[in-house]
Amino acid sequence: xxxxxxxxxxxxxxxxxxxxxxxxxxxxxxxxxxxxxxxxxxxxxxxxxxxxxxxxxxxxxxxxxxxxxxxxxxxxxxxxxxxxxxxxxxxxxxxxxxxxxxxxxxxxxxxxxxxxxxxxxxxxxxxxxxxxxxxxxxxxxxxxxxxxxxxxxxxxxxxxxxxxxxxxxxxxxxxxxxxxxxxxxxxxxxxxxxxxxxxxxxxxxxxxxxxxxxxxxxxxxxxxxxxxxxxxxxxxxxxxxxxxxxxxxxxxxxxxxxxxxxxxxxxxxxxxxxxxxxxxxxxxxxxxxxxxxxxxxxxxxxxxxxxxxxxxxxxxxxxxxxxxxxxxxxxxxxxxxxxxxxxxxxxxxxxxxxxxxxxxxxxxxxxxxxxxxxxxxxxxxxxxxxxxxxxxxxxxxxxxxxxxxxxxxxxxxxxxxxxxxxxxxxxxxxxxxxxxxxxxxxxxxxxxxxxxxxxxxxxxxxxxxxxxxxxxxxxxxxxxxxxxxxxxxxxxxxxxxxxxxxxxxxxxxxxxxxxxxxxxxxxxxxxxxxxxxxxxxxxxxxxxxxxxxxxxxxxxxxxxxxxxxxxxxxxxxx
Amino acid sequence: xxxxxxxxxxxxxxxxxxxxxxxxxxxxxxxxxxxxxxxxxxxxxxxxxxxxxxxxxxxxxxxxxxxxxxxxxxxxxxxxxxxxxxxxxxxxxxxxxxxxxxxxxxxx
Numbered sequence: 001x002x003x004x005x006x007x008x009x010x011x012x013x014x015x016x017x018x019x020x021x022x023x024x025x026x027x028x029x030x031x032x033x034x035x036x037x038x039x040x041x042x043x044x045x046x047x048x049x050x051x052x053x054x055x056x057x058x059x060x061x062x063x064x065x066x067x068x069x070x071x072x073x074x075x076x077x078x079x080x081x082x083x084x085x086x087x088x089x090x091x092x093x094x095x096x097x098x099x100x101x102x103x104x105x106x107x108x109x110x111x112x113x114x115x116x117x118x119x120x121x122x123x124x125x126x127x128x129x130x131x132x133x134x135x136x137x138x139x140x141x142x143x144x145x146x147x148x149x150x151x152x153x154x155x156x157x158x159x160x161x162x163x164x165x166x167x168x169x170x171x172x173x174x175x176x177x178x179x180x181x182x183x184x185x186x187x188x189x190x191x192x193x194x195x196x197x198x199x200x201x202x203x204x205x206x207x208x209x210x211x212x213x214x215x216x217x218x219x220x221x222x223x224x225x226x227x228x229x230x231x232x233x234x235x236x237x238x239x240x241x242x243x244x245x246x247x248x249x250x251x252x253x254x255x256x257x258x259x260x261x262x263x264x265x266x267x268x269x270x271x272x273x274x275x276x277x278x279x280x281x282x283x284x285x286x287x288x289x290x291x292x293x294x295x296x297x298x299x300x301x302x303x304x305x306x307x308x309x310x311x312x313x314x315x316x317x318x319x320x321x322x323x324x325x326x327x328x329x330x331x332x333x334x335x336x337x338x339x340x341x342x343x344x345x346x347x348x349x350x351x352x353x354x355x356x357x358x359x360x361x362x363x364x365x366x367x368x369x370x371x372x373x374x375x376x377x378x379x380x381x382x383x384x385x386x387x388x389x390x391x392x393x394x395x396x397x398x399x400x401x402x403x404x405x406x407x408x409x410x411x412x413x414x415x416x417x418x419x420x421x422x423x424x425x426x427x428x429x430x431x432x433x434x435x436x437x438x439x440x441x442x443x444x445x446x447x448x449x450x451x452x453x454x455x456x457x458x459x460x461x462x463x464x465x466x467x468x469x470x471x472x473x474x475x476x477x478x479x480x481x482x483x484x485x486x487x488x489x490x491x492x493x494x495x496x497x498x499x500x501x502x503x504x505x506x507x508x509x510x511x512x513x514x515x516x517x518x519x520x521x522x523x524x525x526x527x528x529x530x531x532x533x534x535x536x537x538x539x540x541x542x543x544x545x546x547x548x549x550x551x552x553x554x555x556x557x558x559x560x561x562x563x564x565x566x567x568x569x570x571x572x573x574x
Numbered sequence: 575x576x577x578x579x580x581x582x583x584x585x586x587x588x589x590x591x592x593x594x595x596x597x598x599x600x601x602x603x604x605x606x607x608x609x610x611x612x613x614x615x616x617x618x619x620x621x622x623x624x625x626x627x628x629x630x631x632x633x634x635x636x637x638x639x640x641x642x643x644x645x646x647x648x649x650x651x652x653x654x655x656x657x658x659x660x661x662x663x664x665x666x667x668x669x670x671x672x673x674x675x676x677x678x679x680x681x682x
Binding site: 101103104105106109110111112113114115116117118119120121123124126127145149 | 599601606610633634637638640641644645646647648649650651658659660661662663664665666667668671672674675
């Protein structure tokens with residue numbers, strides 16, 4: 001005991017983990033050790049369950065046996081009620097880790113005849129605590145004593161004494177109380193139990209119920225002050241402390257493919273950042289789901305796990321539709337890489353959606369998450385709520401470096417660049433899909449409105465859904481504006497025709513020149529031949545002349561020889 | 575109050591062979607429990623002479639017995655017999671209410 005006291009002094013307020021998912025985070029460690037905590041809330045807000053889970057987790061995880069003193073339900077009823085949550089009370093009772101004591105008071109059987117005290121309850125509780133060495137106590141709902149026993153002033157004094165006694169015994173206790181009209185509890189229990197007060201709320205807005213939890217006060221400790229949505233499902237209570245994450249996530253510059261090669265090129269050649277958030281917005285039928293499917297397909301190809309939260313179509317419908325554009329998602333489902341989580345938004349409240357998504361993600365640990373379309377959640381909550389929820393989801397994603405792609409549906413007539421719940425500021429990359437209406441037809445166009453932290457294309461691309469998936473092609477941008485679809489095709493054909501004509505013309509001219517050249521060459525050849533002939537003739541003439549001259553001199557000699565006198569004369573001349 | 579004991583003989587004549595089994599739960603020798611026992615004894619002698627049986631249970635000695643009769647308040651008097659079971663809490667100083675509680679007297 002003395003040791004414990006010094007420990008208390010040194011470490012400030014000691015806390016006992018409840019084991020309830022999320023509650024220990026918002027209370028920074030659990031409930032105050034050795035003190036009573038008041039849990040109040042209306043009927044069906046989950047008070048009993050919170051108390052029971054506190055004991056069950058204590059017994060199974062923290063080796064702290066507990067006593068559950070029930071004033072409303074019998075042990076059998078309780079056992080049955082919590083069995084659906086996976087709590088086996090019989091086993092815990094048999095192994096002396098839990099003791100359920102049903103205190104039953106029948107007002108009609110009781111007559112008050114003078115002063116009394118609740119020593120019987122003290123003895124009973126003390127006996128229960130001692131018999132299993134309990135560290136935790138739950139009193140559910142002690143206020144029913146006010147209905148069962150007369151003389152409230154005695155009861156008040158006795159309850160005050162009870163809480164003091166529990167404190168002295170070092171019991172970490174949960175006392176539940178019914179929510180009062182203007183006070184936290186109907187009989188003002190908060191006056192006596194003032195260390196820690198937790199308020200549970202079960203609200204119905206637009207026929208959708210949401211459960212919320214709030215720490216009203218926690219003496220000597222910091223705690224989350226918000227209202228936290230919580231969920232009761234097959235694993236007990238799950239509180240969502242997501243807002244506590246904040247903007248502290250570490251980012252990576254790793255890039256991952258979008259699954260569409262051309263889109264990768266548009267995004268600086270590498271695709272999205274890992275752990276970023278991608279918003280795909282567009283009007284109905286612009287191919288938002290197809291872009292998401294491509295991304296999922298690419299992730300699964302890399303061997304990464306993905307989750308597809310569908311709020312509009314059933315998994316098999318998505319798989320069938322994506323097969324029509326050549327994406328086989330079924331194979332990834334079969335390999336366990338892809339999980340679908342399809343639900344109508346209206347099945348439960350936004351918080352419950354968030355909680356179940358959160359839990360799903362925590363368990364499956366996907367690398368890629370798709371929410372399609374996030375705007376459908378707007379049908380169960382206000383825009384601000386959806387945005388808040390999305391912020392929480394994104395924080396969680398970024399914290400785990402999971403890439404999230406969410407689609408939003410822009411209603412007809414709404415401004416295209418204004419997403420329904422102002423979610424654009426949450427997105428790191430925003431792809432806008434839009435219809436381009438020209439020449440009596442609608443075609444899809446895609447552009448990147450923003451992409452934080454990367455160079456990206458500013459070009460509009462025509463978005464085609466083919467049997468081999470999404471294809472992005474350049475739109476025709478010319479003097480007559482942006483053209484898509486058949487207008488683009490006819491324009492392209494027209495251009496091709498003109499081009500062809502041009503080419504023909506050039507070819508024709510080439511041919512022309514060629515013939516000309518040939519003609520010229522022929523001319524040159526004939527001229528050369530003429531020249532050669534003339535040359536030949538000249539040669540012949542010269543030769544003849546030579547021969548003639550030779551012939552003349554020979555003849556002259558011959559004649560001279562014949563004359564003889566010439567020789568003489570020659571001598572004479574000499 | 576004792577003058578209103580007129581109802582006593584009427585009751586006395588009604589159940590003849592019945593033995594009244596009464597159990598008084600106390601926690602130690604506190605003034606309240608001692609007072610309650612004294613008050614009970616007096617009432618029984620007055621109204622049920624010779625046909626009652628009082629058992630005093632000290633929960634400090636037998637804490638596990640508190641569960642059986644669903645005892646919270648101390649002192650509690652339980653009428654085991656005749657049925658139905660009746661519970662009277664407090665130190666039994668209000669004799670009229672004790673008599674009403676034990677069905678020894680009609681409610682006014």
